[in-house]
Amino acid sequence: MLEIFYRKLLKQVQGLPDTTANAAVYLLLDTVPLEAQIHMRILGLLGNITRLEVNHPLRALALRQLSVKDKKSASWFMYTQAIAEIYEINLFQIITAPWPKLTWKRFVKNTITEYWQEQLRAEAETKTSLNMWLIRGAGDNIKIWSACCGKTHLVEATITRLRMLTGRYQIQTARAKFNQFEVDTTCPLCKKDPETMTHFLMECESLEQVRCHKLTSLQLQLESHKMRIPDTPYQWSLAILNGGIMVDENNACKSVYADVESACSRYCHYLHRQRDIMLNCIIMESS
Numbered sequence: 001m002l003e004i005f006y007r008k009l010l011k012q013v014q015g016l017p018d019t020t021a022n023a024a025v026y027l028l029l030d031t032v033p034l035e036a037q038i039h040m041r042i043l044g045l046l047g048n049i050t051r052l053e054v055n056h057p058l059r060a061l062a063l064r065q066l067s068v069k070d071k072k073s074a075s076w077f078m079y080t081q082a083i084a085e086i087y088e089i090n091l092f093q094i095i096t097a098p099w100p101k102l103t104w105k106r107f108v109k110n111t112i113t114e115y116w117q118e119q120l121r122a123e124a125e126t127k128t129s130l131n132m133w134l135i136r137g138a139g140d141n142i143k144i145w146s147a148c149c150g151k152t153h154l155v156e157a158t159i160t161r162l163r164m165l166t167g168r169y170q171i172q173t174a175r176a177k178f179n180q181f182e183v184d185t186t187c188p189l190c191k192k193d194p195e196t197m198t199h200f201l202m203e204c205e206s207l208e209q210v211r212c213h214k215l216t217s218l219q220l221q222l223e224s225h226k227m228r229i230p231d232t233p234y235q236w237s238l239a240i241l242n243g244g245i246m247v248d249e250n251n252a253c254k255s256v257y258a259d260v261e262s263a264c265s266r267y268c269h270y271l272h273r274q275r276d277i278m279l280n281c282i283i284m285e286s287s
């Protein structure tokens with residue numbers, strides 16, 4: 001219940017709809033579910049107990065219970081043991097040979113985070129809504145938000161891009177995929193091809209004029225940073241939605257990363273607004 005509330009909060013904070021894949025919500029913020037954070041606290045507390053004097057009753061109790069109790073026991077120490085097993089941590093060894101506080105804290109945090117990031121990435125890779133997202137290592141995606149840190153005008157553009165990246169932007173193919181009723185996937189602007197993300201971002205003839213100068217300026221920006229220019233419309237759309245992938249390939253510095261990230265978000269938001277304007281015109285003309 002608490003996890004659902006926490007996840008909902010993370011979605012709201014990022015301006016993402018409730019239907020966004022759960023794994024995406026955590027990965028974008030480089031955070032882990034509440035369950036994992038509770039595990040960190042419990043193992044942290046266990047670490048404190050292991051560092052008590054050898055004869056301290058609590059440490060003796062921990063040692064005795066872990067030695068004699070079976071898994072069905074309701075003992076707190078057995079519950080902690082079950083948690084430790086998830087992360088392949090041998091509690092008995094830790095109690096008999098305690099670790100320094102900071103070393104233990106860091107180990108617990110890294111082990112649990114790594115475990116959950118792997119789980120979340122594996123889950124994300126099974127979601128068709130995330131098929132445009134190049135899901136990489138832990139921490140890569142936090143940069144999307146950090147790039148607009150302190151620039152409030154970029155927040156709206158970033159939200160638009162994240163909706164596109166997480167498959168929650170309402171183009172026709174996305175609507176058709178998640179709608180219980182039959183939806184025509186044809187692009188409502190040019191009426192020629194299915195409205196996929198690549199079609200919308202790179203190919204739609206109706207958006208060509210407005211897209212042309214934005215794309216040219218984005219390309220010039222990439223060239224100025226000596227970055228590889230994508231070869232195909234699909235590669236372009238992947239690069240724009242994922243932003244930082246173009247930077248990572250070249251090990252560019254933080255400021256270049258922020259530049260490219262914000263340029264990609266602004267490009268997506270600009271096309272989104274133009275699409276909205278055109279759709280409104282079409283609706284007005286037909287009414």
Ligand SMILES: [Zn+2]
Binds near residue numbers: 190193203204
């Ligand atoms: Zn079109």
